[in-house]
Amino acid sequence: MDKIVRRTLLSAGRPSMNCFRNFADVVPQSNNLVNTDRSDLNEQEMSHKESNNKSLSGFGKAFTKFSKLTNKSSLDEPDVFATLLRHSKLIQLGDPQGKIVEGKIFQVVGNDLYIDFGGKFHCVCSKPNTNESEYVRGSRVRLRLQELELSTKFLGASQELTLREADALLLGLARTSGRKAI
Amino acid sequence: MIRTITNRFSWKFGRCLTQTCSITSDTSHCQNATALKVNQPTELKESELKEITNPLRFPDYFGVRNLFRLKDLFDAKVHYGHKDGTLHPNMKPYIFGSRLGHIIFDLDKTTELLQDALNFTAHIAYKGGIILFVSHYPQHTLTVENAAKEAGEYAHAREWDFHLLTNSEKIYKGVTRLPDLIIMVSTLNPQMQEHTAVRDAAKMCIPTIGIVDSNSNPNLITYPVPGNDDSPTAVQLYCNLFRDAILLGKSKKSEIPSS
Numbered sequence: 001m002d003k004i005v006r007r008t009l010l011s012a013g014r015p016s017m018n019c020f021r022n023f024a025d026v027v028p029q030s031n032n033l034v035n036t037d038r039s040d041l042n043e044q045e046m047s048h049k050e051s052n053n054k055s056l057s058g059f060g061k062a063f064t065k066f067s068k069l070t071n072k073s074s075l076d077e078p079d080v081f082a083t084l085l086r087h088s089k090l091i092q093l094g095d096p097q098g099k100i101v102e103g104k105i106f107q108v109v110g111n112d113l114y115i116d117f118g119g120k121f122h123c124v125c126s127k128p129n130t131n132e133s134e135y136v137r138g139s140r141v142r143l144r145l146q147e148l149e150l151s152t153k154f155l156g157a158s159q160e161l162t163l164r165e166a167d168a169l170l171l172g173l174a175r176t177s178g179r180k181a182i
Numbered sequence: 183m184i185r186t187i188t189n190r191f192s193w194k195f196g197r198c199l200t201q202t203c204s205i206t207s208d209t210s211h212c213q214n215a216t217a218l219k220v221n222q223p224t225e226l227k228e229s230e231l232k233e234i235t236n237p238l239r240f241p242d243y244f245g246v247r248n249l250f251r252l253k254d255l256f257d258a259k260v261h262y263g264h265k266d267g268t269l270h271p272n273m274k275p276y277i278f279g280s281r282l283g284h285i286i287f288d289l290d291k292t293t294e295l296l297q298d299a300l301n302f303t304a305h306i307a308y309k310g311g312i313i314l315f316v317s318h319y320p321q322h323t324l325t326v327e328n329a330a331k332e333a334g335e336y337a338h339a340r341e342w343d344f345h346l347l348t349n350s351e352k353i354y355k356g357v358t359r360l361p362d363l364i365i366m367v368s369t370l371n372p373q374m375q376e377h378t379a380v381r382d383a384a385k386m387c388i389p390t391i392g393i394v395d396s397n398s399n400p401n402l403i404t405y406p407v408p409g410n411d412d413s414p415t416a417v418q419l420y421c422n423l424f425r426d427a428i429l430l431g432k433s434k435k436s437e438i439p440s441s
Binding site for chain 1: 251252253262263265267268278281288413414
């Protein structure tokens with residue numbers, strides 16, 4: 001429950017809390033609709049929520065409604081390949097050329113950084129001169145993708161030759177919420 | 183180099199190298215014998231023999247279907263293939279499609295074929311067969327060797343010596359027992375050509391299981407499993423699954439009352 005609180009608050013953000021209050025007032029709250037959709041919840045949970053709905057109003061009401069919505073999406077995750085693929089990051093990415101992604105360094109060999117960004121292959125970038133000490137195994141970096149796989153046809157060949165590597169430009173360290181890169 | 187291979191094949195795991203005939207022919211002979219015994223019982227003996235079941239009568243005796251789900255394959259990036267330009271024509275039946283030039287495998291087909299492969303592995307392990315993990319992808323050498331070690335089986339994840347299977351008696355200077363199953367985690371060598379083990383295993387009538395990527399040829403492989411063979415997550419998943427299947431087979435072996 002705490003996790004849901006944190007997640008909804010983060011996604012809501014401070015200014016939009018007023019939004020929720022207005023939305024709850026505008027949209028008619030019909031408990032019947034909500035209860036029938038929640039057939040997969042156990043009885044204890046349902047009875048608890050029913051009793052709560054009578055007493056809550058405003059933000060509390062909206063919060064319980066929207067927290068239920070997030071629960072529903074996690075329960076309905078299908079095991080059908082076509083649907084999984086359709087909602088995957090690869091399809092969302094589209095044409096890899098020029099896309100900014102975040103990667104993680106899994107190996108450092110001399111001046112070369114081997115970075116895994118979640119694609120089929122890793123990419124190899126040279127360590128930049130600025131912030132050299134920050135580029136170690138496990139650091140998160142930002143990349144601009146050029147290719148997901150380096151494979152081209154050479155003159156006279158019938159098949160392409162693959163390098164088993166991706167191509168990306170190293171933009172710098174990834175900025176996390178806590179710290180700032182110098 | 184050859185010494186390390188002999189270590190892996192024989193002394194370390196205390197297996198004796200005396201038989202020349204492969205175990206597949208041996209087991210078929212044994213099965214016929216037990217079948218004859220079961221078919222000619224008296225009423226008293228039938229009740230005693232009820233406990234001994236023939237694992238081959240069941241579609242999934244070891245429960246290998248429960249080892250993984252389609253979502254696990256998806257999360258491990260098994261459906262990622264190479265590009266359109268490197269696609270082998272024999273891999274076309276296993277392809278879901280291509281996304282902006284990148285091949286995507288049909289994981290529904292992959293799950294079926296992977297289940298068959300794992301089932302076969304478990305049966306071979308149950309019968310006490312020698313299983314050899316083969317891979318020549320330097321990035322995954324450690325993963326493959328560790329999986330073999332944990333399974334109590336053998337691995338050859340280095341440069342393949344072409345005498346290994348076809349000329350073994352000359353190389354090891356004595357009668358040798360060849361592996362009963364070869365699991366190829368990658369069917370290509372670093373020169374992007376078909377690994378010699380595929381051809382040699384077919385010559386020596388050794389069944390093979392091979393993870394075939396979109397640029398590999400599944401022709402000579404007994405149980406091809408179409409999937410990604412380049413990503414470390416995918417390879418780790420395959421190694422874990424095959425190791426678990428082998429251990430399942432071996433655990434059932436210890437459950438037999440008389441063996």
